Amino acid sequence: MALYSEKVMEHFRNPRNVGVIEDADGVGEVGNAKCGDIMKMYLKINDDEIIEDVKFETFGCGSAIASSSMATELIKGKPVSEAMKLTNAAVAEALDGLPDYKMHCSVLAEEAIKSALDDYYSKNGESANKSGE
Amino acid sequence: MIYADNAATTAMSEAAIARMTEVMKQTYGNPSSLYSIGQEAKEVLEQARADIASVIGANPGEIIFTSGGSEADNQAITSAARFGLRKGKKHIISSAFEHHAVLHTLNRLKEEGFEITLLDVHEDGLIRPEEVEAAIREDTCLVTIMYANNEIGTIQPIRKIGEICKSKGVTFHTDAVQAMAHIPVNVDEDNIGMLSASAHKFHGPKGVGFLYVRKGVPVYNLIEGGAQERGRRAGTENVAGIAAMAEALKEAVTDISEKMASVAAKRDKLIQGLSEIPHSAINGDASHRLPGNVNFCFEGIEGESLLLLLDDKGIQASSGSACTSGSLDPSHVLLAIGRVHDVAHGSLRLSISEDTSNEDVETIISSVGEVVEYLRSFSPIWRDLMAGKKQFIL
Ligand SMILES: Cc1ncc(COP(=O)(O)O)c(C=O)c1O
Numbered sequence: 001m002a003l004y005s006e007k008v009m010e011h012f013r014n015p016r017n018v019g020v021i022e023d024a025d026g027v028g029e030v031g032n033a034k035c036g037d038i039m040k041m042y043l044k045i046n047d048d049e050i051i052e053d054v055k056f057e058t059f060g061c062g063s064a065i066a067s068s069s070m071a072t073e074l075i076k077g078k079p080v081s082e083a084m085k086l087t088n089a090a091v092a093e094a095l096d097g098l099p100d101y102k103m104h105c106s107v108l109a110e111e112a113i114k115s116a117l118d119d120y121y122s123k124n125g126e127s128a129n130k131s132g133e
Numbered sequence: 134m135i136y137a138d139n140a141a142t143t144a145m146s147e148a149a150i151a152r153m154t155e156v157m158k159q160t161y162g163n164p165s166s167l168y169s170i171g172q173e174a175k176e177v178l179e180q181a182r183a184d185i186a187s188v189i190g191a192n193p194g195e196i197i198f199t200s201g202g203s204e205a206d207n208q209a210i211t212s213a214a215r216f217g218l219r220k221g222k223k224h225i226i227s228s229a230f231e232h233h234a235v236l237h238t239l240n241r242l243k244e245e246g247f248e249i250t251l252l253d254v255h256e257d258g259l260i261r262p263e264e265v266e267a268a269i270r271e272d273t274c275l276v277t278i279m280y281a282n283n284e285i286g287t288i289q290p291i292r293k294i295g296e297i298c299k300s301k302g303v304t305f306h307t308d309a310v311q312a313m314a315h316i317p318v319n320v321d322e323d324n325i326g327m328l329s330a331s332a333h334k335f336h337g338p339k340g341v342g343f344l345y346v347r348k349g350v351p352v353y354n355l356i357e358g359g360a361q362e363r364g365r366r367a368g369t370e371n372v373a374g375i376a377a378m379a380e381a382l383k384e385a386v387t388d389i390s391e392k393m394a395s396v397a398a399k400r401d402k403l404i405q406g407l408s409e410i411p412h413s414a415i416n417g418d419a420s421h422r423l424p425g426n427v428n429f430c431f432e433g434i435e436g437e438s439l440l441l442l443l444d445d446k447g448i449q450a451s452s453g454s455a456c457t458s459g460s461l462d463p464s465h466v467l468l469a470i471g472r473v474h475d476v477a478h479g480s481l482r483l484s485i486s487e488d489t490s491n492e493d494v495e496t497i498i499s500s501v502g503e504v505v506e507y508l509r510s511f512s513p514i515w516r517d518l519m520a521g522k523k524q525f526i527l
Contacts, residue, residue, distance in 0.1 A: 009441075012438070012441065013442075013445065015511075018511045019511065020516075029513060033474065033475035033478070033514055034474040034475065035455070035461060035474075036435055036454060036455045036456060036461075036463070036474070036478040037435070038512075038513050038514060039513075040513040056511075057511045057512060057513040057516060058511065058512070058513070059433065059434065059435055059512040059513055059514045059515070060435050060438070060456075061435055061436075061437035061438055061454070061456035062437055062438050062441045062456075064435075064438075065438055102456075
């Protein structure tokens with residue numbers, strides 16, 4: 001029996017969208033080193049409010065890296081309004097599930113994306129929650 | 134495949150497998166039965182007891198067979214506590230980095246009203262005998278200190294602690310699960326009152342171990358039932374497992390000095406090689422250390438992802454990160470030696486054996502280096518450290 005689904009292992013071994021966007025329109029960092037997980041997301045958003053590019057950096061376990069990777073895939077090329085609706089359950093489901101005690105990794109991925117969107121909105125003078133709903 | 138997790142468990146030796154199957158096939162009788170095949174099983178059992186006793190300098194009557202290290206620890210500690218209680222002694226001394234088989238048993242006694250002193254293990258992972266001495270009180274009924282730590286491999290000054298306990302008249306138990314068959318252990322020279330050991334840590338089978346109890350030290354049974362083990366452990370004996378344990382132990386201690394030197398040389402090569410990875414540090418004293426144990430922290434990475442990528446490269450190891458323990462906190466051992474959470478999450482334990490080759494050592498060093506570098510390449514902590522936004526700890 002494997003610890004993780006094949007999908008998790010595949011994203012862990014070949015994470016998508018790894019790296020940094022130097023001139024990002026929104027950056028979000030969540031988690032802390034004490035708990036053993038930190039995720040940082042970088043968003044490039046165009047004039048039509050489409051997420052043109054997204055990159056991540058993660059310090060954490062296999063499922064944290066896989067969750068970050070999957071979350072970036074789910075929002076890349078999507079309108080900001082759609083990205084605001086990303087849920088941790090969607091991330092976990094796209095990974096064919098996570099062990100119960102690893103579900104917090106998908107929560108962290110959702111929070112990292114939202115934190116980067118918050119940053120984008122605050123730079124553009126609007127609250128993320130207002131625009132998201 | 135390079136198996137470098139021998140502190141978790143070991144592969145059974147050919148001799149132990151042969152002995153086990155031989156006994157299973159030929160000596161299936163119940164040692165308590167009076168007819169011949171029962172008595173043959175009894176003989177196998179008593180021969181194993183004598184062999185084990187002779188390795189550790191004990192008398193056969195002082196060996197109780199158990200289901201492993203955890204049971205032996207439970208029985209030793211519970212016995213000392215029960216006997217202490219009868220004399221109004223409710224204080225126990227132990228250390229902060231014992232195995233959970235010891236710590237959880239102590240926690241239960243604490244709930245029952247015992248007072249537990251957990252000694253500091255210092256940054257080098259070594260207990261100071263003078264601190265043991267200072268902690269002993271009139272009402273101390275037990276000192277229990279592990280022989281060698283299972284995560285960082287540090288070997289405790291057992292002989293001195295044993296001497297102190299002997300002179301103060303306090304029962305001394307040691308969890309020797311990691312030490313047994315890897316370094317010489319002698320219950321007389323070390324002044325040990327009770328000792329726990331487990332066969333699967335020295336190339337024997339899982340689910341079998343023993344508790345040594347010095348003659349005159351009171352011991353209670355945990356399991357009620359028949360009169361096996363002279364009433365100290367009920368249940369039909371695991372004859373084949375016990376015979377295989379004795380076989381594995383005899384084999385392991387043959388030429389033990391040569392084996393220790395050869396394994397320690399590989400360990401030191403690993404320590405040297407891994408030290409070259411920037412911002413890394415060995416956990417625990419480098420010299421008072423089990424021959425096969427290497428334990429490092431690497432700043433800026435997390436242990437579980439390190440283990441998974443090493444597994445992809447065919448290397449099996451372990452980590453004290455929270456993710457590998459299934460809890461939110463990293464290993465209590467690393468915290469006890471003063472590693473902060475941030476770096477304790479990035480730990481790696483390699484526990485090698487005589488089967489580890491020099492080539493394996495080279496492969497491990499280069500693979501760990503590659504994986505650490507890769508994980509750091511997209512670690513936000515590492516980026517902050519490199520940018521000077523955070524201070525390096527290691
Ligand atoms: C130091 C120590 N004590 C006790 C145990 C428990 O032994 P067993 O697995 O045989 O119950 C272990 C093994 O995990 C150990 O390393």
